[in-house]
Amino acid sequence: QTAIKWRFQTYAGAALGEQVTKPIIDYINSAANGELEIELFYADQIVPTGELFQALQRGTIDGVHSDDDSMASPTPLRQFGGYFPFATKHILDVPVLFNQYGLADIWREEYAKVGVAWLSAAGQDPCNFNTKKEITSVADLDGLKLYTFPTAGRFLAQFGVVPVNIPYEDAEVAVQTGELDGMAWSGITEDYTVGWADVTDYFLTNNISGAWIGSFFANQERWAELPDHLKQLVMAAIEAGHTYRNQWYWGGEARLRAKGEKLALRTVPAAEWAEVENAAKEFWNEVAEEGEIHQKIVSIFREYNDVINQAGPPYTFG
Amino acid sequence: MSYDMIAILMFSTMMVMLLTGQRVFGAIGFVAVVAALFLWGDRGGYDLGFSAAIKVMKWYPLLTLPMFIFMGYILSESKIADDLYRMFHVWMGGVSGGLAIGTIGLMVLISAMNGLSVAGMAIGATIALPELLKRNYDKRMVTGVIQAGSSLGILVPPSVVLVLYAMIARQPVGQLWLAGVLPGLMMAGMFILYIVIRCRITPSLGPALPPEERDVGLAEKLRLLRAGLLPLVIFFSMMVPFVNGWTSLVESSAIGAIAAFLAAVLKRRMTWQVFETSVRNTLGISCMFMWIILAALAFGAVFDGLGAVKAIDNLFTERMGLSPWAILILMQLSFILMGTFLDDTAMLVIVAPLYVPLVGELGFDLVWYGVLYTITCQIAYMTPPFGYNLFLMRAMAPPEIGIGDIYRSIIPFVLVMALALATVMVFPQVALWLPEQVYGK
Amino acid sequence: MNLLRGYVRVIDRINRWIGRVVMFGIFVMMGILLWSTVSKVFFVPSLWTLEMAQFAMVAYFMLGGPYSIQMGSNVRMDLLYGEWSDRRKAQVDAFTVLFLIVYLVILLWGGWDSLMYSFQYGGERSSSVWRPYLWPIKSIMVLGIFLMLLQAISELCKDILRIRGDKIPREVV
Numbered sequence: 036q037t038a039i040k041w042r043f044q045t046y047a048g049a050a051l052g053e054q055v056t057k058p059i060i061d062y063i064n065s066a067a068n069g070e071l072e073i074e075l076f077y078a079d080q081i082v083p084t085g086e087l088f089q090a091l092q093r094g095t096i097d098g099v100h101s102d103d104d105s106m107a108s109p110t111p112l113r114q115f116g117g118y119f120p121f122a123t124k125h126i127l128d129v130p131v132l133f134n135q136y137g138l139a140d141i142w143r144e145e146y147a148k149v150g151v152a153w154l155s156a157a158g159q160d161p162c163n164f165n166t167k168k169e170i171t172s173v174a175d176l177d178g179l180k181l182y183t184f185p186t187a188g189r190f191l192a193q194f195g196v197v198p199v200n201i202p203y204e205d206a207e208v209a210v211q212t213g214e215l216d217g218m219a220w221s222g223i224t225e226d227y228t229v230g231w232a233d234v235t236d237y238f239l240t241n242n243i244s245g246a247w248i249g250s251f252f253a254n255q256e257r258w259a260e261l262p263d264h265l266k267q268l269v270m271a272a273i274e275a276g277h278t279y280r281n282q283w284y285w286g287g288e289a290r291l292r293a294k295g296e297k298l299a300l301r302t303v304p305a306a307e308w309a310e311v312e313n314a315a316k317e318f319w320n321e322v323a324e325e326g327e328i329h330q331k332i333v334s335i336f337r338e339y340n341d342v343i344n345q346a347g348p349p350y351t352f353g
Numbered sequence: 354m355s356y357d358m359i360a361i362l363m364f365s366t367m368m369v370m371l372l373t374g375q376r377v378f379g380a381i382g383f384v385a386v387v388a389a390l391f392l393w394g395d396r397g398g399y400d401l402g403f404s405a406a407i408k409v410m411k412w413y414p415l416l417t418l419p420m421f422i423f424m425g426y427i428l429s430e431s432k433i434a435d436d437l438y439r440m441f442h443v444w445m446g447g448v449s450g451g452l453a454i455g456t457i458g459l460m461v462l463i464s465a466m467n468g469l470s471v472a473g474m475a476i477g478a479t480i481a482l483p484e485l486l487k488r489n490y491d492k493r494m495v496t497g498v499i500q501a502g503s504s505l506g507i508l509v510p511p512s513v514v515l516v517l518y519a520m521i522a523r524q525p526v527g528q529l530w531l532a533g534v535l536p537g538l539m540m541a542g543m544f545i546l547y548i549v550i551r552c553r554i555t556p557s558l559g560p561a562l563p564p565e566e567r568d569v570g571l572a573e574k575l576r577l578l579r580a581g582l583l584p585l586v587i588f589f590s591m592m593v594p595f596v597n598g599w600t601s602l603v604e605s606s607a608i609g610a611i612a613a614f615l616a617a618v619l620k621r622r623m624t625w626q627v628f629e630t631s632v633r634n635t636l637g638i639s640c641m642f643m644w645i646i647l648a649a650l651a652f653g654a655v656f657d658g659l660g661a662v663k664a665i666d667n668l669f670t671e672r673m674g675l676s677p678w679a680i681l682i683l684m685q686l687s688f689i690l691m692g693t694f695l696d697d698t699a700m701l702v703i704v705a706p707l708y709v710p711l712v713g714e715l716g717f718d719l720v721w722y723g724v725l726y727t728i729t730c731q732i733a734y735m736t737p738p739f740g741y742n743l744f745l746m747r748a749m750a751p752p753e754i755g756i757g758d759i760y761r762s763i764i765p766f767v768l769v770m771a772l773a774l775a776t777v778m779v780f781p782q783v784a785l786w787l788p789e790q791v792y793g794k
Numbered sequence: 795m796n797l798l799r800g801y802v803r804v805i806d807r808i809n810r811w812i813g814r815v816v817m818f819g820i821f822v823m824m825g826i827l828l829w830s831t832v833s834k835v836f837f838v839p840s841l842w843t844l845e846m847a848q849f850a851m852v853a854y855f856m857l858g859g860p861y862s863i864q865m866g867s868n869v870r871m872d873l874l875y876g877e878w879s880d881r882r883k884a885q886v887d888a889f890t891v892l893f894l895i896v897y898l899v900i901l902l903w904g905g906w907d908s909l910m911y912s913f914q915y916g917g918e919r920s921s922s923v924w925r926p927y928l929w930p931i932k933s934i935m936v937l938g939i940f941l942m943l944l945q946a947i948s949e950l951c952k953d954i955l956r957i958r959g960d961k962i963p964r965e966v967v
């Protein structure tokens with residue numbers, strides 16, 4: 036029997052992909068006993084991110100790990116995957132929203148409509164800022180050229196941020212060539228892992244979202260052709276990868292803030308940062324207006340937010 | 354068929370196709386898209402060629418390419434370099450070999466004003482070459498001087514080749530450019546030294562000018578020195594804002610292009626003909642590069658998809674068990690070899706994904722490696738059968754300079770460059786000292 | 795043969811004309827980058843400049859490609875080629891240009907698909923905050939590849955004509 040071969044591309048460059056995607060692929064390759072072989076490619080390696088979705092539909096790429104936002108998903112979900120402003124506080128909020136509050140069903144349905152199998156979503160790191168210039172107040176955001184997610188960029192523009200859109204792997208050099216002042220893209224673990232901590236000086240502990248929402252996708256036909264036991268295996272591997280990643284981030288965020296030497300921490304006082312949080316509420320309203328699905332997702336976010344606010348710490352920041 | 358076999362097949366097919374003398378981008382592109390179709394055509398696969406076009410579009414530093422090319426053409430077409438040439442002529446002519454030395458000086462200044470070597474070649478071949486021949490300089494010496502000197506264009510900042518390297522190796526352009534400065538000057542110095550020694554041994558190779566030719570009076574002599582200011586003004590108008598972070602790389606390249614343009618206008622050299630020729634040639638050369646990059650990126654994606662990178666990594670480190678230095682030297686040799694018949698961009702796009710990560714893993718500095726790569730490219734420009742400077746020299750040389758002369762003329766200079774390469778390899782500080790001073794890395 | 799000559803005349807003229815307009819695109823790029831500098835130094839940095847400059851660059855080299863072929867700007871490795879007679883060159887070129895044509899056809903195929911995609915789902919937009927629609931630039935790219943293909947076919951025609959004895963210059967400006 037000949038092996039089924041898949042080509043899989045992740046949003047992450049090699050250094051980060053090593054932690055967030057590769058463990059899953061390695062697990063599948065060794066446990067599938069030769070029945071399924073997945074080749075892993077990193078950001079833009081085969082297809083540039085902008086063309087990734089079509090390539091997935093066509094089958095040039097069989098599987099993808101990405102958020103909906105940066106891969107320019109042609110669904111109403113596009114704005115929500117990635118860092119939807121202030122929708123989450125901690126990494127575990129994401130699986131809860133998907134598995135307990137119904138986001139998974141919405142995602143599965145919407146992607147089925149465009150010929151793509153959505154498999155699973157996971158939380159990753161929060162969205163903080165790492166910059167060359169110091170940020171100590173909301174006003175300092177004004178005029179900063181930041182590499183960020185499309186939706187985050189749209190949100191941050193009201194504070195004077197100039198969002199810049201370039202390939203992920205080019206961001207580090209772009210700071211050095213002056214195209215960027217920094218990033219609003221990740222937590223501190225990623226900053227150190229991919230080298231951004233080497234080119235920027237400050238890390239802002241305030242975030243605009245507590246956890247990234249990234250998903251695993253497969254070409255619909257390719258997924259349908261997979262025998263059941265292999266589907267199970269792929270799903271199990273993804274879950275195992277989620278667990279590994281949760282720990283990697285949770286531990287990394289704490290350790291590098293406490294012990295990391297490359298980035299100086301800065302914080303905008305919580306009372307002042309509330310201005311940004313309040314702007315997010317307004318932003319949610321706007322986005323909810325855009326359609327039925329948007330409405331539904333935003334109401335799920337609101338519902339969950341109510342719950343954690345009532346529950347108090349550690350679900351909230353205290 | 355195993356992936357390794359396919360990779361080897363792709364590479365050798367491409368080489369054979371290049372030998373037929375067809376357009377380089379056609380050969381690379383063909384192998385790339387056909388291989389993609391053959392490998393992945395059962396589902397998709399045909400989109401890879403075009404995906405590369407989107408990559409080119411997103412590769413923002415490529416914007417510097419037309420800017421620096423335009424700058425180069427303005428400088429050569431508008432003859433603002435003539436004054437520079439006269440300056441060196443009068444000041445250096447008295448020494449034996451002095452005009453050749455002056456030509457190297459001219460090339461250094463031209464290099465500081467543009468990112469490629471075409472401008473240097475054009476200026477050297479049109480202004481310096483006829484003058485030198487008229488003064489009975491040895492034709493081989495002169496052809497070699499111009500080819501070698503103009504190749505400094507990619508080592509002395511600004512440099513397009515280093516921009517491309519920076520993008521692929523993910524290294525800071527600012528540091529790479531600064532890293533090229535001292536090796537560039539050192540190499541210029543070595544060229545000069547070679548000329549001096551050579552002319553000392555055989556003075557007939559570069560006879561000194563008779564005094565009446567350069568006796569123009571001290572006032573005039575000093576006035577001529579002012580010509581040297583222009584390159585400095587253009588260079589600093591571009592570099593100062595960039596190094597200080599006021600403008601970005603691509604913005605600086607536009608400032609440089611505009612500065613060169615204004616200089617030509619102010620010196621009243623901007624005729625319609627100069628303008629038209631510069632604009633048209635800029636399109637031609639930019640298209641040449643961009644289409645090669647487009648094709649080579651598709652080739653690189655397929656090559657990468659085959660895991661060729663890992664295979665070669667493996668071969669070098671595990672199976673052959675080579676030491677880091679041995680691997681590094683092998684890499685440089687392979688670059689020199691490839692450079693004899695491949696375009697430097699193609700060379701970079703195809704091989705860098707293989708070499709750069711490996712160099713990093715072996716613990717070498719990637720800024721330093723960028724300089725090594727650039728020097729290798731300079732050698733590649735001049736070594737037959739494929740070399741830009743070689744082509745240009747053949748296109749522009751007067752009839753008394755035959756192809757045999759051109760081929761032979763480069764030999765001593767290639768040796769000098771190899772020596773420079775070795776020097777930078779053994780003493781990385783030659784490259785790294787300046788960026789460390791400026792960026793305090 | 796007259797058909798070939800007619801085709802060459804028409805295509806070369808169209809592509810030359812387009813190329814001669816597009817070559818001034820260098821000033822468009824310069825203008826955008828200059829505005830980018832000015833707006834950054836004196837006002838608020840612009841959101842659209844870098845992306846717009848990238849679009850201009852792609853349009854520049856894709857639409858200008860055919861004219862660059864006419865000018866003979868595309869390098870060849872001329873180890874053997876350089877020594878051949880014009881007739882020999884024409885013979886070999888008439889064959890090897892087929893590879894170029896295949897490349898361009900596949901490029902066009904991928905481009906067409908990507909262009910069609912950009913009209914779907916309410917129109918594909920760039921991921922930047924400026925969010926321009928992508929179909930305009932993709933249309934230009936596809937058009938450029940198509941013109942390049944027409945030019946490659948014209949080169950083939952010219953080589954056939956040269957083999958049959960027509961005198962056609964190898965490069966024109």
Ligand SMILES: NC(=[NH2+])NCCC[C@H](N)C(=O)O
Pocket residue numbers: 468469470471472506507513514517642696697698699734741742
């Ligand atoms: N990036 C390149 N492919 N550069 C090639 C340039 C060739 C030519 N000798 C020049 O420097 O002007």
Ligand code: NA
Pocket residue numbers: 463464465466467468469505506507508509510511512
């Ligand atoms: Na230069």
Ligand code: NA
Pocket residue numbers: 692693694695732733734735736737738739740
């Ligand atoms: Na060469």
